[in-house]
Amino acid sequence: MGAVFVYVTPAYTSSLDWLVTMVRFHTTTTEEPHSEALEHHQLERVYPTHDAIERQDGAVIGLVRVSPPSMALATDEEWGAMAESFQDFLNTTVTFPIQIYSTTQPFPVETYLDHYRERLDDPDVKANPKLRTLIEQYIEWYERDLEARQMTIRDHYVVVTVRPEEIQFEQESILATLSDVPLLGVFIRAVTAPPLAVQRRELFTELDERLSRVQSGLRDLEGCEARVVDASDATQLIGEFWAGQTLEYGDFEQTLRTRPLVGDQP
Numbered sequence: 001m002g003a004v005f006v007y008v009t010p011a012y013t014s015s016l017d018w019l020v021t022m023v024r025f026h027t028t029t030t031e032e033p034h035s036e037a038l039e040h041h042q043l044e045r046v047y048p049t050h051d052a053i054e055r056q057d058g059a060v061i062g063l064v065r066v067s068p069p070s071m072a073l074a075t076d077e078e079w080g081a082m083a084e085s086f087q088d089f090l091n092t093t094v095t096f097p098i099q100i101y102s103t104t105q106p107f108p109v110e111t112y113l114d115h116y117r118e119r120l121d122d123p124d125v126k127a128n129p130k131l132r133t134l135i136e137q138y139i140e141w142y143e144r145d146l147e148a149r150q151m152t153i154r155d156h157y158v159v160v161t162v163r164p165e166e167i168q169f170e171q172e173s174i175l176a177t178l179s180d181v182p183l184l185g186v187f188i189r190a191v192t193a194p195p196l197a198v199q200r201r202e203l204f205t206e207l208d209e210r211l212s213r214v215q216s217g218l219r220d221l222e223g224c225e226a227r228v229v230d231a232s233d234a235t236q237l238i239g240e241f242w243a244g245q246t247l248e249y250g251d252f253e254q255t256l257r258t259r260p261l262v263g264d265q266p
Helices: 002-008 015-027 034-041 076-092 109-119 129-149 173-178 184-192 196-219 231-243 252-258
Strands: 043-047 052-055 060-067 098-106 152-162 225-228
Touching (some): 052 196, 052 231, 060 231, 076 196, 152 196, 196 225
Antiparallel strands (some): 043 052, 052 060, 060 152, 098 152
8 A cells, every 4th residue: 555655646746745735635624714815815806897906915907818719720830920929919019017827617518518409309300310310429429529538618818917116106306216215215105105096096097008908919919809807707717716616606796795705704
């Protein structure tokens, strides 16, 4: 038994560390109170009217969903051209940091095949045994084929962030210079900082501009589609990232007003 345990231990760790990790994984709770969950995801508030999510550090984030062109049958030259176009997009359009996030979920086999199963009850199919047999064989083949290939659906997102320190307000040069002085600078920035509502409005404006630039730049790539993700979808996406599973909220707009993003207690 010990030999088998050593054999299945991953190469990047020791048998003891792997055992401790496995025990901790299976004995640790997968849910945390909202207050403790906040320490992990660092999210503060969702702004549905601005398609933005605020972090605890004051930064706001938005997402652009990308639907890339199918390159399954593309030649090396076509792959090279697409890579060059994407490089140009990064060098010319994106003048700020971005993150690329991709998700994977199983292909909804049952939903797809339900259409064909329903066809078996149609009068024309019942009256045609050969057609009925053909549909039944297709359903059986499709289930076996997908199980063998383990087909999944991948979604791709560009995460855009705007931090408060990236927003420039009109200030006298002398104040801007003094704000860099140690200790004194902290006081100067606190006194001269614009009202929070003004800062937040400027953050939303800059975020909207960046999202639009990313969306427009991606759409310029041949065969590529892009759209800004609304706040509800973005929040659910982040919630599922931290939960590690698909979440069913029902009326998500109502959920945003009554439930925490992550955690089992409000």
